[in-house]
Amino acid sequence: METPNSTRWPDLPVDILRSLFERLSYIDFHRAKMVCSNWYLCSKQTLGPKGRSPLLLLSPEEGGCRLYNPEEDRVYVPRRYFSGCRFLGNSGKWFLVADSQSNLYIVDVFSDEKIDLPRLELVSKDGCVHNLEPLGDGDFEEMLVGRNYGIRKSAEELRGRVWVDDKTGDYVVVCRFDRCDYMRFCKKGVDRYSEIQTRVGVNVFLKGQDDMVLNGYNLYVFTPRCSLRNIDLSGKDGFEDVTKQPMFTWYKPFPSAEEKERMRAFKPISESYNIAVTRSGEVLLVHNYTYESTTTFEKHRTFGVYKRQLKHLEDPETSYKPWLVEVDSLGDEALFLDLGITLPADATLGIEPNSIYFTRDDRFRLMPLSFLDICVYNLVTKSIKRFPTLSSKLKLKDAQWFIPS
Template structure:
């Protein structure tokens, strides 16, 4: 399949031969090896960074008009300035799936209307009131594409302050509604973070409970399969040494996200940005006794090791470590916290954090690029 060609600074004496050499160099990542999709400040296209050879590549297709929302394998959910959503293969030339327009959303309390070519707003069925216009920059989403030719896909999108999540699957001509407020248990309302693993949607609710929905049902849309926990997923108190370290550096921001391991266990990930060069991660899971009705004093249990797995926080999942693919064990691949809620302070910090050594690896060659956003992705073979 077609791959992005590399972008390199070439010396001037031999421009013609250098140009021919550049066009013959093709990115050939091994299936499953981590890459970075880079979005730059200037609207001059996107780049793909391969850590294996420390090289930035241009994409073969012109992707300059898109904002990259989410990924699944080699596929990205993207949106253009007119608020039109697509699924694209970043390695395929002009390989694109057109998705229903946002205004096809069928909700119980709101409809969507366009404001010109590049804005939409919500109209309440009950009061006919209209929200402030939103643009493509306000859309958040998740994507899952089945890893085989002609496979199923699930698309999710929402606006940060909306009271629903919209979704569609392959074959749908409109978006259906997942309410995040009406007819939802109090502790499961709202969205702080969400992730999609196959047909399983996990939503980190505003009150720090985790909502779990099964989206595999074709006719009635989804089924709530959430566990009925008594306690939210609140972070236990940090150690005295950790608190002293945070206070010493006058922490600039903190974020919380959720992730799901290969075994299906939900993790809460806290990240603290201490300085531009120092960041701390803490992972927690529920105490197994939390569902025991006779137990009232359970706390979250800190996860000190992911074993032979790596966590890709942009995707919200863990994958097997593999040195041949460049996936480091017991590590967290990070770009920014709270990707679903950009309204909170969250600076871009492209790095790999080792839970074993508590050290951070960054990529100095990216510092010369004016990068607006970046996302780790794992292209399938």
């Protein structure tokens, strides 16, 4: 007769496995279901953990990646090492990854399920004026169609956004090189990229790109002239620029008297502007300001959130003047700047209301004075929470907030 000690882990009874799975944290649950086929099938019959608290994907200087759960104050090592990879953006548990050979793919960081993407040099012939030729070691040469000389581009300059629908499996990827005059995108069912011009043939207020949010098939681009461009990527044939007319500019906010007084005692270090899209579809402007005390030399960071308001002038049909109104509260939402969206706040899941989840300024564009600063900022109390355990345990070159599902 076999003793209980002789029972192999993969052959544990289903009722015991279910009891085990129900006691695991979200990350451990997804790790456990990958042990074997029997455990995976049992996980499908288990409700699993209810928690979907915000997690951090960490990129240590030594390479690879780690997963960090702030609620547990615990660092996890994923099944896959991701050597030589850069994580450009995420959508839930899915991350847009560029490997050491400059191949792009989307990966589930819990299961290693992978979606391969077309090579960047493979673009559609219609409407494209730029070709990319890989040079090795992550470098490219960008050439205008019909020209025999080009400009060298580094994979380190590559920026990207991704959106994945867990229910349908649909996805969209948008990528660009820093300080480039175009973006490229592809989606499920298409084996090559299409090109979106950001300067040639574009309204002067809509030229360039300082920030970008991909929310489903809607692409929002914040331009250097502080205007907002809206592009619909859902069509079968390319894309459609659905920017609303008449055109108006989103002026940057002026500092208040209180801010000016505070700034006299501090030295400014960096300043940036980003956009974010709420659950209702409203676009917000987020002002991020970093300064240093002139006496203690301590660094401080503060945020301001603004929404756009139109004021009618003489002719309400053709004339508009934009006003920026400061938002004192996000209500029952939390803002994740790495994603550029707001999500429902839920104390049971550790998602704090009226809070901004932040990691760095230059997620989308290169900024010489940017630095990694993993924190949660409360808009109401103006307080900021950091995670000292991370800095003491790991030397990080990057980190991204994400919601596992």
